[in-house]
Structures are given as C-alpha cells and as structure tokens.
Amino acid sequence: MSIDLATAGGVTLALAPELVLTAWCLIVMLAIAWRHEGEADQRLAAWLSLLGLASTALAVAWLWVGEARPAGLAGAMALDPFRYLSALVFLGGAALTVLLSLGYLGRERIRAPEYYLLILLATLGMLFMGGGADLVVIFLGLELMSVPVYVLAGVNRRSVVGAEAALKYFLLGAFASGFLLYGIALVYGATGTTNLALIGAQASGFGLATNPMALIGLALLLVGFGFKVAAVPFHMWTPDVYDGAPTPITGFMAAAVKAAGFAALVRMLLQAFGGAPAWHEAVWWLAAVTMVAGNLMALAQRALKRLLAYSSIAHAGYLLVAVTSGNEEGAAAFLFYALAYTLMTVGAFAVLAAAGRDGERDVLVEDLNGLASRRPWIAAGMTVFLLSLLGFPGTAGFIGKWYILSSAVEAHQYLLAVVLVLASVISAGFYLPPIMAMYMQPEPSPEAHRGTVLAGAPRLVVALVAAALLVLGVWPNLALDAARDGGAGLRTAVTYTLAR
Template structure:
C-alpha cells in the first residue's frame, strides 16, 4: 500500500497510530478529570490506558500488515518497517509499565490518575521521534516525551528524592534541548531544509560534507542526543534521576526513553548525514567512553537501583557501537539489542519495585541475601535478568551483544568490538554479586520477615519478560529476520563524494 503523504487522507492513514494514541490520551484526561479520588478511579484510568495502547498497537499492525510505504515527494513522517518495529516496542514498554504500576501506585498511596495521561503522551512523543523524517518533527516529539517524563519523574510529591530527580532532569534536559534546537537551526542554515532526505541530497549536490556550519550543527545535534541516551560525558543526570524517580518510571525511562532517543539518532545520522564522515569518529569515542565509564563506576555501587542506573549507561555504550557500525547491520543490531534490553530492564525494575517497598532507593545487594530460599521463583527471575544483562549464552542479552559484535566486525570496527567484549567481562563484577547474594549468602536475622510484595499484574510482566528472554535467547531466528528486514539502509556515497574523501 503506497501512501501519498501530500494528501490529507493518506497522511491521516500514515499517522493512524499517533492519532489513536492522542485520542486515548485525551479520553484518559477526561476520565481522570471526572473520577480521580479513589483507588478504583485509578484502576479505571489504567484500564482505559491499556485499551488505548492496544488500539495504537492495532493501528501499527494494520499499517505493517498492509506493507504501507510512502510515495511521492519527501514528507515529514517515515512509513517504513523501522518505524513500525520501534512503535511496537514503545507501546509494549508502556503497556508493561502500566501493569507494573497497578499495585505500585496503590501501595505507595499515589492516587495520581494523571500518571497514565503522561505515560500516553510520552509514548506519543517517542513514536513521533522514531518516525520523524524532519528534524522539527523529531524535536517536537522529543519535547513532548521529555516534558511528560519530567513530570513522571517527580510524580511522587511526598518524596524529596523524586522532586530532586525531576528538577535535575528538567534543568539539564532543557539545556540539552537548547543544544539540539540550535543544531537544527545551523543545519537549516547550511542546507535550507530540515527534511532528512533533502538534507542528504543537499550535502551530496552542494558538497557540504565539510561545511563548517553543517559540522557545528551536527555536533550540537550529537550533544543533544548524547544527553537523551545518557552517553558519557553527558550522563551525569542519569544516576540521580534513575535513583530518585518512582521505580516503574525508572524502568520506563531506562527502556522506552532510551530506545526512542537511539531510534531518532540512528535515523537522523544515517538518512540525513550518511555522507558526512565527521560524525563517525565522534560516535566511536562516545561509545568507548560510555562503555568504560559506565561499567567501571557500576562496580563500586552497592545499591541495586543505582547499580542498574550505571549499567544503563554502559548499555548505551553498547548501543552506540551499533550506531557507529551504521548502515543495515548496525541499525538491525540496534533493534535486536533494544528489544532484549527492554524486556530484561523492565523485569528487573519490576522485581526491584516489589522488593523495595516504602523506600526502594535503599535496596542494597546485601538485602537480597537469602531471597533464593525465601522466594525461589522471584530470585530465579532476577538471576535470569542479571545473566541476560551480562550477555550470558541462552539469553536474549547474549543474542543482542553477539549481533552488535557481528555488525561492528562487518563494518571493520574491530577495536570497538574488542572493547565491548572486555567491558562485558568487567560487568560480571557487579551482576554476579547479585546472584551470589541471593543464593550463597545467609539471610540476615533482621530481614527474616521482610516482605517481597509483587502484585498479580507485575508478576505477569516479570514472567512474560523472563520467558521472552529465554525464548529469544534459544530461538532468535525470527527476531533476527525481523531486524534485518526492518533495518535502515541508506544509499552508498556517490563516486564524487568518495573521491573527495567524504
């Protein structure tokens, strides 16, 4: 099905998932304005949210099933499999976050139905980011997502840590958005367009690959995206924000928000700046610094939530290796890793929310001692999560890292691949102690009656994610085929560009 996005009807069809989610967000807003005083009202809002996410997923599936593609002149929104796969990922992450939040919000006394409105609009922003063929659409989607997540991070008004996290995220996020917007302005000044396809055409036809204005603009874009993906040295906000935000929100930020930023980054770099060689060494060094710093600092963490925050930074480094690989293999590896990372991280934070009742920030690795004897199934689930994050064979995390290694090797990034392997070995120093504490340390006397409170919905999320990790780790062929067919493939540089070294 070819869609002419210059016509209103076809544009509406192309934007059907986004329009569906917008409608769902407005509907939940009306529901929460009418009923917002009891736990039952909160449940109603959550079920309406799930229905809206399901409807958005059905819209994505409809476009995907009909093999929708854009026809005609360059448009502001992409209609391709990469967009459909990432949209499905965002909707899945949001749905799982809603299920984890069911019991968490009630248990913590957070009767805030607007939580679900913000979750819907944050997901809408992510979909616009990943599908944007125009820098302005990407920026608008990023701001819609960011503003919603700023509020979600501080949704617990009783927590000083949450307020601190929200303020830090807001101030630094606004600063990063300024860099991004200024970069867009400079790119527009150099190319007279913000459309990615037209930017690439202008770079080739006008030989702009060495234009100072374009290169400065591209550098500022990398700074803005570097903040959103928590790449070193733009990562300083992440540990404190992840540590202070409500645990389900932290899981959502570490997965869906990161995935949206990477999806937008890889589309912008490959489709708009594929002929500009200057960004590749920058991404190379960002990947190295992020892998090394994230893993080394994580070794010193004793609080589980903060350890996972630095672990998230390290995984951003692995994803940057896929971005540096570029072309088809790199973007395919990015999709595989994002799916595996989303499943394992959401499951890990769901388990942490269950263990960390009342003050989840203080759950230390030693607090998990004896969990393997007291709650064997939950301990097994957390152990699988740690092994998948480590990249242990038989889990989806291993498949994700292996595919990134293959992509990096194919694109002659062997040094990056070697650093990825070495830093993954280092990560065993903070993942394995979690497993050792659960199974090899005696339970402290004062923890003998400490409860692990996991609701039915959160338990279902954990079970589904763990099963998914194992199935994808053992039978990954379907996932790999999907990633290959959904990868972003850009044309090779023109002979003229190659001759001039671009």
C-alpha cells in the same frame, strides 16, 4: 499499499498510530476529569491506557502488514519497518510500565490519576521520535516525550528526592534541548531544509561534509542526543534522576525513553548524515568511553537502583557501537538490542520495586541475601534479567550483543568490538554479586523477605518478560528477521532519495 502524502486522507493513514494514541490520550484525560477519587478510578485509568496502547499497536501492525509506502515525495513522517518496529518496542515498554505501576502506586500510596495519562503522552512523543523524518518532527516528539517524563520523575509529591530528581532532569533536559535546537538551526542554515532525506541528498552531492556550519550543527545535535541517551561525558544527571524517580518510572526512563532517543539518533545519522562521515569518529569515542566508564562506575555501587542506573549508561555505550557501524546491520542490531534491553530493564526494575518496601531508596546488594530460599521464583526471574544484561549465552542479551559485535566487525570497527567485549567482562563484576547474594548467602532472618511479594499484574510482567528473554535467547529468528527488515528500510529511504 501506497500512501499519497500530498492528500489529507493519505496523511491520516500515515499517521494512524499517532492519531489513535492521541484519541486515547483524550479519552483517558476525560475519564480522569470525571473520576479521580479513589483507588478504583486510578485502576480504571490504567486499564484504559492499556487499551489505548494495544489499539495503537494494532494500528502500527496494520500499517506494517499493509506494507505502507509513500507515493511521491517522502514527507515529515517515515513509512518504513524501522518506524513500526521501534513503535512496537516503545508501546510494549509503556504497557509493561503501566502493568508494573498498578501495584506500585497503591503500595506507595501515590494518588495521581494523571500518572497513566503522562505515560501515554510520553509514548506519543516516542512514536514521533521513531517515525519522524524531519528534524522539527523529531524535536517536537522529543519535547512531547520529555515534558511528561519530567513530571513523572517527581510524581510522588511527598518525596524530597523525587522533587530533586525532577528538577535535575528538567534543567538538564531543557539545556540539552537548547543544544539540539541550535544544531537543527545550523543544519537548516547550511542545507535550507530540515527534511532528513533532503539533507542526506545534499550530504553526498553538495560537499556538506566540509561545510563548517553543517559540521558545527551536527556536533551540537550529537551533544543534545548525548544528554538525552546519557552517554559519557553527558551522563552526570543519570544516577541521581534514576535514583530519585519512582521505580517503575525509572524502568520506563532507562528502557523506552532511552530507546526513543536512540531511534531518532540512528535515523538522523543514517538518513541525513550517511554521506558525511565526520560523525563516525565522534560517536566511536562516545561509545568507547561510555562503555568503559559506565561499567567501571557501576562496580563501585552497592545500592541496586544506582547500580542499574550505571549499567544503563553502559548499555547506552553498547547501543552506540551499533550506531557507529553506520550500516544497515548496525540499525538492525540496534532494533534487536533495543527490544531485548527494554524487556530486561523493565524486568529488573519490576523485581527491584517488589524488593523495596516503602521508600525503596536503599535496596543494597546484601538485602537480597538468601532470597532464593524464601522466594525462588522471584530470584529466578532476577537471575534471568541480570544474566541477560550481562550478555550470558541462552538469553536475549547475548544474541543482541553478538549481533552488535557482528555489525561492528562488518564495518571494520575491530578495536571497538574488542572494547565491547572487555567492557562486558568488567560488567560481570557487578551483575554476578546480586545473583551470588540470592543463592549462596544465608537468609539473615526468617522475616527478611516476607514483604518481597509479586502479586497480580507485576507478577505477570516478571513472568512474561523472563519467558520472552529466554525464548529470544534460544529462538531469536522471528525478531531478528523483523530487525533486519527494519534496518534495511533505512537504507531504501536513502537510495530512493538519491535516485530521484
């Protein structure tokens, strides 16, 4: 189906997923304005949010199946499989977070009906980040995603650490937005446009690669995105914020928020700056330093939540390798890894939320001792998630990493591929001890794991995610084909513009 973006009807069709989600945000807002008294009302908001996410996913699927293509000039929103696939990843991550929060909010006695509304709003921002074909749209999407997440980090108003995490996240996030925005201003000054495709056309034709204003703008954009995706050396806020936020929100931040930042980064670098190779070397160093430093710092952690925070920094490095490749295989590898990474991160944080009873700040590795004998299924699930994060064969993490490696080799980035493999070897040093603690250590006391229970929705999340990771690990064809489709979509947008 061909959509004419010059007409109001065409724009409405092209924005169908965002409009559906906006409508559901309003519905949830009205619902919680009327009913915000007890536990039951909070559950109502959660189920409404899930409905909203599901109908948005249907709208995305409708555009995808209808093969929507822009007729005439491409507008501020892209219509390509990259947008649809990344949108489905964000919606899935948000839905898993909502399911996970159902039990968590009740247990921690957090009374905040707006919690689910904020998740929906942040997801709406992610949709704009994954689909924005204009720097201004990407910036607005980033803010629409970030501002609700600042609030979510501090949603537990009784917790001092939560408030500190929210403040740190807010100050660093606003700081990063300043850099990003200045970068946009300078790129606008150098090219006279903020449209990615039009910038891309100038990058190859008009010597943008040597224009100092455009290069400084690009550097500032990289700094801004570096903060948002927590790449070393812009990662200082990550462990503190992930540690202080409520566990389901930490999972949301580590998975969906990070994937959204990367989706916007990939689209920006490939479509707008594909013809300006200056960023390759900068991102190369970011990727190498992030992988090595993230994994080394994770080795020193004993608390599981901080361990997973540093591990998420390391995974940002793996994703940056896919970005560095700068080809459509890289974009496809990014999409597949984003899917696998979202699943395994949400799963690991789901188990962590179950293992940490009230005020779950300090679940240490030793606290998992003997979990397998008391709760074999939870231990099995956690093992799948950790092995997948490690990249063990048979799990989705392995396929994802292998695909990133092959995209790096395709782009002749051999040294970076070697660094990735070595960093993964280091990561075995902190992913395996929790598994050994669960299976090889005796239970400290018969009471130790009595409180570790997964019931209802969180149990469903862990079971679903573990099954999905194993299925993707042995039969990834469907997801890989979709990811290749998405990666190729980015390339067509570029050639399309150049041909005009």
